[in-house]
Amino acid sequence: MDNLDQILAGCRRKERQSQEKLYRQFYPVLFALCKNFFEEKHDILTAINNGMLRVFQNIDQYDPARGEFFNWMYTTVRNAALTLLRDRKTQHFDYVEIQDYMGFESAENPFEQLSGGDIHLYLLKLPVATRRICGLYYLDGFSIKEIVGALGISEGTVKWHLSESRAKLKIIFEKSL
Structure with missing residues (x-):
């Protein structure tokens, strides 16, 4: 080579x-x-x-x-x-808006203990929109505001996907133990 x-x-x-x-x-x-x-x-x-x-x-x-x-x-x-x-304005993804009163907590990174190969396997189990935002935030180090600018969606939507990814990954992790 x-x-x-x-x-x-x-x-x-x-x-x-x-x-x-x-x-x-x-x-x-x-x-x-x-x-x-x-x-x-x-x-x-x-x-x-x-x-x-x-x-x-x-x-x-x-x-x-x-x-x-x-x-x-x-x-x-x-x-x-x-x-x-x-x-791609015509593409539709299921973004859900989260409001401040719904509460968005936890800056924990669900991927801290995993290897690179494991992370991609777990990410593939998430819906595409959630996987996209989760990867940008946890793996690529984008801030919420940077994701908002990059994807053209609201801050609440980004927060909802991050919260959703943690909830879904928790279930996936528990099943794999």
């Missing part, structure tokens, strides 16, 4: 073979990332392809001194998936 630096140099020269090698090398992890946002394989692939297109178009902006390539690429693809979600 080619060295990542060689592949990136080829991508900077717009070589199709290098772009394909980069795409194939990171496809499994990007598929897992986008699966957190979408149910349909077509949507997952669209998000990956949109993100990788941005990676290829902006490869010259990647600065190794600022961090690892994987993190830059992962963030670029995640942002492409969020953009695709935001642009």
Whole structure:
């Protein structure tokens, strides 16, 4: 397998073979990332392809001194998936609005004791909208306000999904013990 630096140099020269090698090398992890946002394989692939297109178009902006390539690429693809979600006004998800009087408590992270592989298995058991918000909050470290901005939904809706994810995951965890 080619060295990542060689592949990136080829991508900077717009070589199709290098772009394909980069795409194939990171496809499994990007598929897992986008699966957190979408149910349909077509949507997952669209998000990956949109993100990788941005990676290829902006490869010259990647600065190794600022961090690892994987993190830059992962963030670029995640942002492409969020953009695709935001642009899909016709898509309907079951968002439930939570009001302040309903109470939203607990900043506990239900994933603290799990490995990466376990987390994705448990996330797949959640409804897609709840899984999406749960992943952004607990795994990607987005604040509630950042999720509101990224998905274009209300703060109460985000809080409801976080509360719902904790309740559902608690049941899932208890069954697996």
